[in-house]
Amino acid sequence: MLVLIDGEPGSGVPADDRGLAYGDGVFRTLPMLGGQARMWSRHYAKLAADCRALAITAPEEQQLRTDLERVAAAHPDCVLRITVTRGSGGRGYMPPPQSRSRCIVAASRLPEYPASWPREGVAVRHCTIRLAVQPRLAGIKHLNRLENVLARSEWNDLQIAEGLLSDNNGVVIEGCRSNLFILEQGRLLTPDLSGCGVSGVTREAILGKGAGHGWACAVEHISHARLEAADAVMLVNSLIGVWPVARLGDRCWNDFAAARQLQDWLDDLAAASR
């Protein structure tokens, strides 16, 4: 499928790219549906913020919009991955003073998740690997993702939709590729990501929407015990939307009303951003 490297079709990234050498870059994954990149403005804002956090020059939004139009013409329904690296650089960790960032836009097939998962919920597990605490990189969707790779390697069971990640202190942070919400006594809570984890666009959108609808929303530390005691648990990201959690080990949930509400909010946001 189509790959654009700095706006030009191609498939080869220079071997001296710092994204390859050091994971020195950031990325976004989002669906394109009917030729529209879903919640694009939020994704661009996050991409630009993540670049800024690493002192990488973000591509202009207009350049990316041009890329997206080309992708849409070829693949109106696909997954977009947008990677921005610090570009080519000589040997050594020091960022070259004049480095020109590189932007890679790649389309791939939409995933085919079971249709029952958003409605009837998913089974999840705890991963054994713990996320390291690194406040300087926390929240950023950067290219240093070996922890996620190792975590996702922990299970093969197709019935397990996601693995939950905790930090060194045993506090629940996120899913391998999703953010987490819990419902606790009518409050919508999501883990604090100031030490590790990726602060996703969908998480931010839901926090904003919830507050706008008068829900009590908060960012808090969530222990394993608190997670298991929650009235509902939900996983969110740009591709899956919202999946209610139906099972974690022996603990089962079956009230998915909050998940429906979050799904509706996302549908509203996507419709409004068209």
Next chain:
Amino acid sequence: MLVLIDGEPGSGVPADDRGLAYGDGVFRTLPMLGGQARMWSRHYAKLAADCRALAITAPEEQQLRTDLERVAAAHPDCVLRITVTRGSGGRGYMPPPQSRSRCIVAASRLPEYPASWPREGVAVRHCTIRLAVQPRLAGIKHLNRLENVLARSEWNDLQIAEGLLSDNNGVVIEGCRSNLFILEQGRLLTPDLSGCGVSGVTREAILGKGAGHGWACAVEHISHARLEAADAVMLVNSLIGVWPVARLGDRCWNDFAAARQLQDWLDDLAAASR
């Protein structure tokens, strides 16, 4: 300069490489001098061990030797970077069951460090970023190196040869691109890397050589206070060899006898490995 991708000259790495996508790979940096890759057997063993730690198939040593011969013919004196990634993969963190690893061998110019540094010592500083503790990745020279990039971005002063990295607990771990030794009451000590840091080939070689020569060598936790109280401090890696530290802030050192000894050991090892 020459780049070999899976043994073939080229400069483009497929955009779907997992090294680029997630930093899903490992690497080595070593000098080639007079057409000989210095301490090659040790580097290959470490490359293979690091691959194994991430369940990546290591390239056969014979394949790499063939690559090195091609590089040597073109650039008998250069820096070699050998990168092994998990290869191409679809979207998603899960390693593809059948992934074929990719090997990138790239030559670059030897660095030109001041000739005085190995003899008269270098000035170093403490970096403010702290290394996150991640035992699952500690010791491995993997491609997730944003901490090093951020650390190396902390100073521009050409008089500062290296920055020292401490972990979340404030214990000294290594330099941005080097391992650390201290001399303390006749004992040669290097920081414990079980929580973070890269366990380099030169560090291992020196530990072995020191023990072989009857030196008291040990791996220990080294606090900032202990570092400053040390009788000597040394930085080591495959490219720099051994640099004695002459200054860290207000603390100065001027007895470089231990550094000379370590330099002699490395020269012996390099001669023996030819």
